[in-house]
Amino acid sequence: MERSLINMCNSASVLFCTAILTIVFTFYILNYPRTITVQEYSQTNIVTRHYENVSRSCNLFKGQWIPDMRDTLYTNFSCTTIPYRRNCFFHGRKDEDFLHWRWKPEQCEIPRFSSKTFLSIVQGKTMAFVGDSLARNQMDSLLCLLSTEETPKEVYKDAEDRSMTWEFPKHNFTLMALWSQFLVSATETMFNGSATGSFDLHLDKVDRNWSEKLPFIDYAIFSDVQWFFRQHYLYEGSNLIGCILCQVPNMTDLGLNFAIKRAFQAAFKQINECKSCKNIFTVLRTFSPSHFENGTWNTGGGCNRTQPVKIEDVIGRDSNWELRKIQVEEIETATEKGEYLGNRFEILDITEIMGMRPDGHPGLYGGNTWMTGYSDCIHWCLPGPIDVWNELLLEMIKRQTYSLN
Numbered sequence: 001m002e003r004s005l006i007n008m009c010n011s012a013s014v015l016f017c018t019a020i021l022t023i024v025f026t027f028y029i030l031n032y033p034r035t036i037t038v039q040e041y042s043q044t045n046i047v048t049r050h051y052e053n054v055s056r057s058c059n060l061f062k063g064q065w066i067p068d069m070r071d072t073l074y075t076n077f078s079c080t081t082i083p084y085r086r087n088c089f090f091h092g093r094k095d096e097d098f099l100h101w102r103w104k105p106e107q108c109e110i111p112r113f114s115s116k117t118f119l120s121i122v123q124g125k126t127m128a129f130v131g132d133s134l135a136r137n138q139m140d141s142l143l144c145l146l147s148t149e150e151t152p153k154e155v156y157k158d159a160e161d162r163s164m165t166w167e168f169p170k171h172n173f174t175l176m177a178l179w180s181q182f183l184v185s186a187t188e189t190m191f192n193g194s195a196t197g198s199f200d201l202h203l204d205k206v207d208r209n210w211s212e213k214l215p216f217i218d219y220a221i222f223s224d225v226q227w228f229f230r231q232h233y234l235y236e237g238s239n240l241i242g243c244i245l246c247q248v249p250n251m252t253d254l255g256l257n258f259a260i261k262r263a264f265q266a267a268f269k270q271i272n273e274c275k276s277c278k279n280i281f282t283v284l285r286t287f288s289p290s291h292f293e294n295g296t297w298n299t300g301g302g303c304n305r306t307q308p309v310k311i312e313d314v315i316g317r318d319s320n321w322e323l324r325k326i327q328v329e330e331i332e333t334a335t336e337k338g339e340y341l342g343n344r345f346e347i348l349d350i351t352e353i354m355g356m357r358p359d360g361h362p363g364l365y366g367g368n369t370w371m372t373g374y375s376d377c378i379h380w381c382l383p384g385p386i387d388v389w390n391e392l393l394l395e396m397i398k399r400q401t402y403s404l405n
């Protein structure tokens with residue numbers, strides 16, 4: 001699975017796929033800062049908390065990384081569920097500076113991740129990360145962050161270690177990773193008896209791997225982009241309508257962006273049309289940039305920086321920024337359609353934030369045994385800057401829970 005994901009980044013266009021572009025989120029309604037008091041129901045008693053200055057007027061995703069000397073919230077000792085391939089220190093990474101930065105939005109402060117707050121909000125609920133190994137990367141970060149409050153219990157894992165379910169019994173909270181490379185239904189094409197790595201994508205049919213779980217889910221975090229970077233055939237109904245990244249005579253190359261747009265459209269349509277579903281809080285986590293330098297993954301490219309770069313130094317602002325734009329557009333469309341149904345759609349816009357963190361990848365410390373010397377500049381070390389995805393997710397959930405919109 002990882003091999004194929006890295007293969008996919010074989011295209012130079014994925015390198016440093018970040019850019020600077022200001023998008024005004026039209027669905028961001030301004031609000032005055034205010035202090036609110038809420039009652040949280042914990043297992044045994046009601047706890048009253050005060051949240052100051054939580055306001056939708058603050059764009060969480062515009063800001064900068066600033067030094068932060070505090071210890072990380074977890075380590076590879078305190079968190080026993082860090083996957084082998086994300087445990088960079090276990091594989092010999094020595095520099096620790098990359099752990100000592102925090103994200104500071106321009107107009108507000110975000111508090112440190114609080115596992116207490118998170119678990120008290122999601123009590124009795126189910127949260128699912130739907131997507132590929134980067135979706136799983138975020139779930140693994142959340143598992144570690146929450147395990148400081150309650151030790152999670154694994155209740156399901158598929159044979160390939162892709163989809164899994166964890167429970168936090170004291171908080172009656174269920175956390176899932178649902179493996180789906182494309183969000184839509186896909187079958188790998190075979191050639192002469194072996195898998196080709198190329199898929200038939202059914203753009204009007206969502207992948208049952210996640211859609212059948214939908215009625216049980218309260219929070220769904222969708223991502224997915226990496227697997228689209230190769231040759232695939234696109235179907236609508238039973239008709240082959242074209243392909244992506246292909247050079248097949250008499251077949252239209254509809255382009256990567258087209259396929260990605262249609263996949264997210266299909267996913268959000270499914271949510272808005274699901275009669276047996278609750279009001280799902282849906283989050284789209286935008287494109288996570290990779291940072292190969294001095295070559296691609298298979299031509300000696302690597303990522304051994306030890307510090308963030310400034311926003312003006314993020315290089316390679318190429319056409320892949322377009323992917324993020326498409327994702328923003330699709331969430332806006334879904335928001336409009338979902339509004340009267342009571343469904344909430346939000347964007348977890350980490351593309352620019354992570355573009356500044358070439359220092360956060362495993363690089364040569366990803367325990368890559370099948371191809372030594374190759375760097376992983378796609379996934380993120382745990383602990384590491386990816387933990388901010390869940391810090392931001394918590395802020396979004398707080399805003400939703402306390403209706404600060």
Ligand SMILES: *[C@@H]1O[C@H](CO)[C@@H](O)[C@H](O)[C@H]1NC(C)=O
Nearest residue numbers: 033034035052053054108109
């Ligand atoms: C909240 O906002 C007020 C006024 O805007 C400010 O004086 C105060 O320091 C803020 N509190 C925090 C915790 O940021």
Ligand SMILES: *[C@@H]1O[C@H](CO)[C@@H](O)[C@H](O)[C@H]1NC(C)=O
Nearest residue numbers: 075076077087088089090091
């Ligand atoms: C944790 O990291 C240290 C280096 O900081 C490493 O020596 C150790 O093997 C790691 N332990 C585990 C359990 O991953």
Ligand SMILES: *[C@@H]1O[C@H](CO)[C@@H](O)[C@H](O)[C@H]1NC(C)=O
Nearest residue numbers: 123124125126169171172173
């Ligand atoms: C756990 O949460 C579910 C869904 O909200 C609820 O039906 C169930 O009663 C809860 N169980 C306990 C033990 O609180």
Ligand SMILES: *[C@@H]1O[C@H](CO)[C@@H](O)[C@H](O)[C@H]1NC(C)=O
Nearest residue numbers: 158162179180181186207209
């Ligand atoms: C659905 O999950 C199974 C088992 O994890 C996996 O083999 C299959 O590739 C998944 N389907 C899609 C379309 O991702």
Ligand SMILES: *[C@@H]1O[C@H](CO)[C@@H](O)[C@H](O)[C@H]1NC(C)=O
Nearest residue numbers: 189190191192193194195196
């Ligand atoms: C198909 O596989 C057979 C046996 O592995 C091999 O001999 C043959 O060359 C392959 N054909 C093509 C077209 O790749």
Ligand SMILES: *[C@@H]1O[C@H](CO)[C@@H](O)[C@H](O)[C@H]1NC(C)=O
Nearest residue numbers: 240246247248249250251252
């Ligand atoms: C492409 O389409 C044209 C017209 O339909 C047909 O004459 C030609 O044989 C096709 N070429 C291939 C390679 O299928």
Ligand SMILES: *[C@@H]1O[C@H](CO)[C@@H](O)[C@H](O)[C@H]1NC(C)=O
Nearest residue numbers: 292293294301302303304305
């Ligand atoms: C890439 O090349 C530059 C200049 O030669 C060097 O400073 C940098 O460390 C290299 N990075 C990697 C990951 O090899």
Ligand SMILES: *[C@@H]1O[C@H](CO)[C@@H](O)[C@H](O)[C@H]1NC(C)=O
Nearest residue numbers: 095294302303304305306307
């Ligand atoms: C990164 O790798 C390049 C090439 O291997 C090397 O020249 C450079 O010194 C390395 N930089 C750091 C910070 O280790």
